[in-house]
Amino acid sequence: MSKLSAILLTAMMTTSAGWSVAAHAESRGKDSAAPGPENLIESQLKKLDATIPIESITKSPMPGVYKVMLKGGFVLYSSENGQYVIKGDMLEIRGNQLVNLTEAMKSQQNAKLLESLKKEDMVIFSPKGETKGVVYAFTDVDCGYCRKLHREVDRLNELGIELRYLAFPRGGKQSPVHGKMTEAWCSVDRKQALTDLKTGNPIGVEIRGDKAACSSVIDHHHKLGIQMGINGTPAMVLENGQVIPGYRPADDIARIIESQS
The missing domain is CATH 3.10.450.70 (Disulphide bond isomerase, DsbC/G, N-terminal)
Incomplete structure (x- = not known):
């Protein structure tokens, strides 16, 4: 070559x-x-x-x-x-602005990919009141900054932001994290199972789902992330397909969403 x-x-x-x-x-x-x-x-x-x-x-x-x-x-x-x-x-x-056409095009592609996802395949933390924005987060339960983001869930919900978790075990299918996330997705309470893992504890709720089916969902999310150019966690994606790489505090995320609207 x-x-x-x-x-x-x-x-x-x-x-x-x-x-x-x-x-x-x-x-x-x-x-x-x-x-x-x-x-x-x-x-x-x-x-x-x-x-x-x-x-x-x-x-x-x-x-x-x-x-x-x-x-x-x-x-x-x-x-x-x-x-x-x-x-x-x-x-x-454009006038007095510089517009990145390539990034806009990538965002459009990402938005279409997100539309293909099923809500029942995600772990979703929703606000109690009005939902003002949605953030998709590719996550790995052993990632330090993913755990830091998880501590922001309550604040995100307070700000009216719904957090939709997608699985992205960085080590791939053969990694121990893949097995942990498969069990979390097969739990009777996915939100609690994910919280347990992100606080360094074993899953404390019942696991009784079809592990093959749960593993398939984890694989689908991982492949989707790669298709969108995700190579690290946490990686957040807005509904319009814009990728926010790395950890950002809840208030920063809210400001970004507000600026997009």
Whole structure:
């Protein structure tokens, strides 16, 4: 593999090995006499890595530049002939503001992924009164800052924020944390089970669910997080798909949600 390939692919797709290229060629017309820009770009990228996980290739807002969406929320920009590739964010000047188009696009993708989730597959802490905002949190029960965030649950609820936990055992399926979180999701009281684990205690409520089904939910959340570019915990995602990496106090989260509305 060339140095360019290593720069583009190793940095962006360490979690995407084995993904197949999405079948998006049909929409571009397989039988056209001359290859269009999309075909040229795909061909050039596949010279670097035949398994590059392309989801779509479309025109970007910048004339002569195409947007290449990859699995995992990664984005590349390419010239029409695929010879020149840019790894980075595209920014647009709107009046006196600078808008990050790449981040906005990633957020839109994330929001669609969140919509596919079932509420019954999450551990949800809801306000007693009006819900003013929702935060999805990818969590690991042994993560120190995840535990710190959990101590903010009451304050989040006081501020009208609903916290929806998604499982993200950082060590993957074979880690002890995966087993702990599977048991929490199989508990008769998931909220208490998760609280027990996050305070360093064994689960103190009955575990009687289908462990295979609970394990499948943990795996689904973990894969979803990777698809959204999550690589650490806690990682919070707003309903609009904006990712807030790392720990943030409840009041900071409330201010961010308020600014979005």
